Amino acid sequence: MSLITKYVLISIDEDTLIAGARKVETELKRILEELDLSREIMVVETGTMGIMGKGVVILIQPDDVTYVNVTPEDVREIANEHLLKGRPVKRLEFTGKIDQSVISFRETAQELKKQTRVVLGNSGLINPESIDEYIAVNGYEALGKALTEHKPEEIIDIVKKSGLRGRGGAGFPTGLKWSFTAPLKNKPKYLVCNADEGEPGTFKDRLIMEGDPHKLLEGMAIAAYAIGAEKGFIYIRGEYTLSINRTQKAIEDARKYGLLGQDIFGSGFSFDVEIKKGAGAYVCGEETALINSLEGGRGNPRVKPPFPGVQGLWQQPTVVNNVETLSNVPAIILNGADWYKSIGTEKSSGTKVYTILGHVHNPGLIEVEMGTTLRDIIYKYAGGVKGGKFKCALVGGAAGAFLNEEMLDVRMDYDHLGEYKAVLGSGAILVMNEESCIVDMLRNILFFFKHESCGKCSPCRIGTAQLYMLADKIYSGQGTDEDLDQMLTLSEAMSTTALCALGQSPYLVIHTADKFFKDEIEEHIRRKVCMKDICRMNGAEHK
């Protein structure tokens, strides 16, 4: 019998893979073998630990030491000094304020109570490729409970009562969405998981899938049971190789264990899941465009009504839910609606997973209660603003809004942000310090919209091109006051005439940029100067 004395957890996600996590892992195993430690010290692959942009990340337990930017060359030192002699390698230790992060391992039991991990509870703790580890932390218990103790209507009731709202951006009440499809007699029905995360700066769904794919599958099975679907699809961005591989393995393992497939838990309910890779179009995150793409057609949005809940995939009733939404479901079933409702704010219950990036010390992934202020997210969890004072944050991705300093204490949830005509959106928080230029940022975002418009409807196809051209004029010192006015009126016209959210969205970034940074934009127009020296004010030709 071997006695494990230490665990070396190595984060295997898309970012660490690029940084060379596999090489570090191989080297680690080789050296442990060489030192004859491989029976005492176990190397465990996990999902993300929430630390981004810091290379290969490993965590040594029970010592609770996190190393970042680890290279294969560092491995021998870590093995000799830390694993053999018990002396942590100071130069590689992570010194960021990870203590407060909900997904850190360093929380004391008391802190853990305060901070609730619903979606990311297992991420970074268990091996995402092991179904046994997921089951060991109560995995698939919620599915068992749902199938054996509840009728589908009851599941919908619990989810309705929990106050869970769609985490894809629009915040539509999940239980209500399900309740439109559940009573329909038209079969087959489909459950589609939207994992086509395309909002710039958003990567939460990827890390959820990489870190805990079984939780998503369990959530899907419960949702499918509630609405009466026997077939589910996960539409994942094609670039998300690791998500795809891990989710695929999870599906296969779940089938082997009888947790997917025919007659699950002897309940008579059958459900299976298939992965469909997206080709990377932003618009395919829009549910009707996603459905078209899933059918093999062009990713163009459809006219609503009919809504997908009534006529979706292959004209059959279809519920489309986001990865994060579905990953909340098992915990709700297991712990009850009241428990979930106790987290977050009155109208936005539960937690929210954010990806925070830009000018912050610790970019990464965090899961906090709904209603946490932007200030807390930036300063408590992300280590504060890097390289200068806080200027603004773009919240919700390109389809989101700029929030400036005055907005730092607004509670981040659907309703409080709604009061300021801002949105929670995808959960991306892009922080900009005072050295950044709003015109440059706006032009970038408008280029993105122009590039990603599907081209189906005129207001969006031509409108996004016009908006980019106008922003580019201002960026290159050729803008006029009329150009700014036209950006405001045109984006407003697009907000009601474009067919889907893509063409309707530029309104928010343009109007919030104008609201908070009008002086800065006018400086570009009237004085032909970019005080940050970022914009090309030399009148270069715009295109």
Place this chain on the structure above:
Amino acid sequence: MAEMVKLYIDGTEVEVPEGTTILNAAKEAGKNIPTLCYHQDLPPTAACGVCVIEYEGRPGMQRACCTPVAPGMKVITNSKTLRERRKAVIGLILSNHNVDCPSCAANEKCELQKLANDLGVDMHMYEKILDHRPEDKTSVAIVRDPDKCILCGRCVTVCDEIQTVHAIEIADRGFDAHVDTAFSAGMGVSPCVNCGQCIVYCPTGALREQSHLEAVWDAILDPEKHVVVQEAPAIRASIGEEFGMEIGSVTVGKMYSALKRIGFDAIFDTNFSADLTIMEEGTELVQRIQKGGKLPLITSCSPGWVKFMETFFPNLGENTSTAKSPQQMMGALTKTYYAEKSGIDPAKIVSVSIMPCTAKKFEAQRPEMRDSGYQDVDYVLTTREFVRMIREAGLDFKNLPEEKPYHALADYTGAATIFGATGGVMEAAVRSAYYLLTKKDMNNVDIKPVRGMEGIKEAELEIPGVGKVKVAVAHGLGNARELLTKVNKQLEETGKSEYVFIEIMACPGGCVGGGGQPYGSSIAMRARRGEGLYQEDSSLPKRCSHHNEAILNIYKEFLSEPGSKKAHKLLHTNYVERSVVSGDAVREITHKHGH
């Protein structure tokens, strides 16, 4: 019966069947909500965003073209904001459109031009942003001008859903989105069958025919050339409406009069060769019935359908009549019979046809169509080109005198005139086949079950000595595909189809709805033109092709008898199988008789 729904359009109560769109419900209240991409004959594409409206209880604006009514709905179609938004959308479209109105093929027919004017849109509202793309002139029949395309999607809808040809699609995305063919190879290197329905439904001038107009003028004005002209049955029912006459007015005498004044040297009539087609095709049918040949026999006068058959149903090549279309029969006779008889060197004859069709341009240039030793038909003008010609010649068409053609190659019966409407060839063929089989004329030559706009029509006829004969008619290639898929299934399963004779026309409504007809030809307009042709038929003294004395005469003088060796040489053709990708001929699927 659909339930009735009561709602309010700007305060006016209307009651419409459940499922009606707000756009159509508003018409009940006397309101035409401005719309651009929508066309009544096609499923909505919801592309343009012009028809936005608001209603109480749902935030934002919705598209009237595709939003169904709901009980008690209070719809607002006109407000300051709505007017501004519609103008903004049209302004955007104009900023991305080559505004070339005076020299545009669609001038005065253009729906964008009219709407912009109706709504008082400032065309300089937004800066011009137009990625210039070259015109697609690869097709012998159809030209595409991407700079005038507004991406309404109608052409794609027609090609995909109505015609099921799938030659064009929207390619690329966002501002780069454009209508294209596979591999951007061009319409001429695609499965396009040249039906031209994309042109007829185009709201702007982004699609037009490959014009032969200048060449025809040059020939007319060249004293060395002897220029003859033939006119299709369907065009006489659509020229009038372009000159302020009622839709469906049949204007044969004015048509001849105009041709004469334009300067054609001899005026024939495709109706003559339509009667001739009946004699050849009818004889072929009778022979197949009597000698046990391949059945069903399928008509071959629609060149769009012929190319469709060659591309998608090559196994039915031997079922397709070998008879040439009336245009090509006339072309072959012009440079043989007419040249001989009038002592004119066929090399100096320029043979022009005026057709409601763009596929006829392709047909005239097929290598099979040179049996006279020359290209049998030199130039094909569409109805639209002919209308322009009349205008250019300065003719007051409406007030022209009624005149007669120049030559016996213009005599025709009612059977020929109805060739222009769906079911017409079937009806004409049955009238004569009945006679050929029984040596008796039908008591009543009206075969009403094959008339009208239903997509697939069937009729059962009792022919003494033969028994019950089932026939079918399909118009629009989507309907043709449906019918022929059924036929193929029957042939595969039992070796025999329930049908003996099938008429297929590529265009919905038949030739009155052809791709060469005026822009904006709706199904309703096509039906009215068809009515005009049926009226002419019933008003004519002779209504069966075999009663046409000029036809009997040409057999006596020149062709000897229907189906003779000479008739086969000049009046019959053969078919090839075509690549679904490029439309190119791959191999012969039938061989010409006697070759």
